């Protein structure tokens with residue numbers, strides 16, 4: 045399948061580490077010029093063709109970064125809003141400042157980026173916007189109130205934008221990764237019992253990799269996904285696809301028997 049990303053210019057937020065770095069590499073492997081916008085510098089040198097320090101919650105920083113990209117490359121074809129933060133706290137007692145910061149990064153950050161990039165994509169009459177939601181937007185976990193609510197907001201913002209930008213040939217989709225061990229969630233360090241409880245929720249009973257999420261995002265960003273918009277792509281290994289997926293790993297089901 046020819047993805048048609050050769051020569052495209054792609055911006056990925058939060059690509060200095062984690063899933064974002066894998067998305068950046070995947071888009072570059074398909075021939076795109078890639079730009080990383082992150083509040084922190086990449087740990088080991090450069091990850092994008094251009095790496096810009098930018099806090100996506102700041103409309104002025106976003107505006108100036110997007111102008112710099114437009115001045116440098118003359119276009120922006122793909123925007124992946126990957127930057128996000130996760131906080132765990134009970135809804136009953138979460139501090140309002142913490143709640144607001146989660147919404148600032150996860151929701152307003154996406155909106156700031158879309159508002160800055162949409163005029164450029166409209167000018168081109170072509171664009172792909174792909175937004176990181178989470179499986180928490182579908183089924184939240186205990187302690188995830190701010191995070192889950194913010195990611196549900198991303199899904200509905202994406203669906204609204206899909207209709208508003210459709211007339212200019214711009215698609216807007218979101219995706220729900222899970223469960224990919226990164227610095228955000230610390231899954232690698234879980235005690236065996238907790239790890240097994242999490243893996244027992246999955247039809248594909250193993251952790252996901254950043255590259256598996258990146259491949260799904262790259263498809264949504266491609267020419268091939270031109271008739272897909274307003275959708276939420278579940279990239280979670282079939283989390284809770286059935287009530288007790290782990291039973292399929294017990295005899296007599298295991299191994300496809």
Ligand SMILES: NC(=O)c1ccc[n+]([C@@H]2O[C@H](COP(=O)([O-])OP(=O)(O)OC[C@H]3O[C@@H](n4cnc5c(N)ncnc54)[C@H](O)[C@@H]3O)[C@@H](O)[C@H]2O)c1
Nearest residue numbers: 058062063082083099100127128176178221223224226228
């Ligand atoms: N890892 C998972 O299993 C998982 C599951 C569901 C959803 N997600 C989502 O995928 C995305 C990436 O997750 P990850 O696990 O790679 O996280 P991560 O913490 O490893 O990476 C997030 C990146 O976003 C950047 N960032 C944070 N705040 C920013 C800001 N204000 N401005 C610019 N950049 C900022 C960070 O510096 C970091 O480089 C997030 O939106 C996350 O919510 C991840």
